[in-house]
Amino acid sequence: MSSENIKETQWAKRPVIIEGNKIRSIFDPWHSWQWYSPFDVYGRDREENLYMRFAALESDEEIKDFISNYGFLGLQESSLREVMIDDDIVIEETIDEIRFQISRMRIILNLQQAITEKKPLHSRDALNNLRELYKGKKTIIISKAIDQNNLETTDLERKWDVIKLDSHRTIVQEINLELQGVHQLLIYDVSAERYLQRWSIPTLLAAMYTMFSLDLQGGKILRKCANPTCPKYFEVYANDTRKIYHDPSCAALQAQRNFRRKKEQQKKEQTKG
Numbered sequence: 511m512s513s514e515n516i517k518e519t520q521w522a523k524r525p526v527i528i529e530g531n532k533i534r535s536i537f538d539p540w541h542s543w544q545w546y547s548p549f550d551v552y553g554r555d556r557e558e559n560l561y562m563r564f565a566a567l568e569s570d571e572e573i574k575d576f577i578s579n580y581g582f583l584g585l586q587e588s589s590l591r592e593v594m595i596d597d598d599i600v601i602e603e604t605i606d607e608i609r610f611q612i613s614r615m616r617i618i619l620n621l622q623q624a625i626t627e628k629k630p631l632h633s634r635d636a637l638n639n640l641r642e643l644y645k646g647k648k649t650i651i652i653s654k655a656i657d658q659n660n661l662e663t664t665d666l667e668r669k670w671d672v673i674k675l676d677s678h679r680t681i682v683q684e685i686n687l688e689l690q691g692v693h694q695l696l697i698y699d700v701s702a703e704r705y706l707q708r709w710s711i712p713t714l715l716a717a718m719y720t721m722f723s724l725d726l727q728g729g730k731i732l733r734k735c736a737n738p739t740c741p742k743y744f745e746v747y748a749n750d751t752r753k754i755y756h757d758p759s760c761a762a763l764q765a766q767r768n769f770r771r772k773k774e775q776q777k778k779e780q781t782k783g
């Protein structure tokens with residue numbers, strides 16, 4: 511997939527509100543639908559990509575802000591962009607549906623990290639989490655060899671090849687599901703008198719998965735912040751491969767916690783002795 515011209519992809523956004531269990535666009539003549547490209551900051555150095563930002567959303571308020579800033583995911587209509595030409599149209603998406611997509615994105619990110627870091631237990635957990643998320647909707651197939659609860663870590667390590675294969679297959683399937691509507695178009699530019707290639711990306715969700723797909727093809731290393739209370743993801747650069755926290759404040763916080771834990775441990779040992 512070549513990313514030429516991808517920054518010309520357009521999506522519409524407008525301020526939204528939370529209404530019950532839904533996120534809903536506000537009709538406001540001063541803030542009509544505004545077009546932008548979800549790929550504007552894509553690939554920019556030291557900038558979190560949109561799908562990583564999406565995966566880190568936690569509260570309803572954060573979800574609302576994300577939708578206000580980047581538009582609806584496009585879950586209802588694949589042709590949302592056409593509907594948006596009508597400025598009066600009200601769009602809504604349920605918070606449950608959005609949360610489902612956040613969880614799915616997170617699990618796929620965690621799965622790719624577990625595979626990159628060769629952690630069989632984490633990979634198997636991520637596969638199980640995806641299965642749990644899809645319960646009643648779709649079956650996630652996990653090879654019999656690793657689909658048992660009583661497996662020890664050493665068993666799992668021995669079955670690394672099976673886990674790896676299952677994980678890669680799952681990542682590819684999940685991402686391809688969202689790339690189905692993404693395609694290239696041929697355009698004839700009359701003023702330039704030449705043929706050009708354009709991208710057709712039907713939804714914001716598809717745009718985010720396109721970025722994810724391009725990043726995986728580019729061999730990017732993506733990690734979740736090692737501070738367990740921080741939901742952020744970041745890209746690891748070649749000159750900084752040991753980085754495990756998304757920023758220095760998370761590193762400091764975790765160092766403090768570890769220090770306190772160590773001290774408590776020492777105290778316990780002292781009272782024991």
Ligand SMILES: [Zn+2]
Pocket residue numbers: 735736737740741742755756757760
């Ligand atoms: Zn962090």
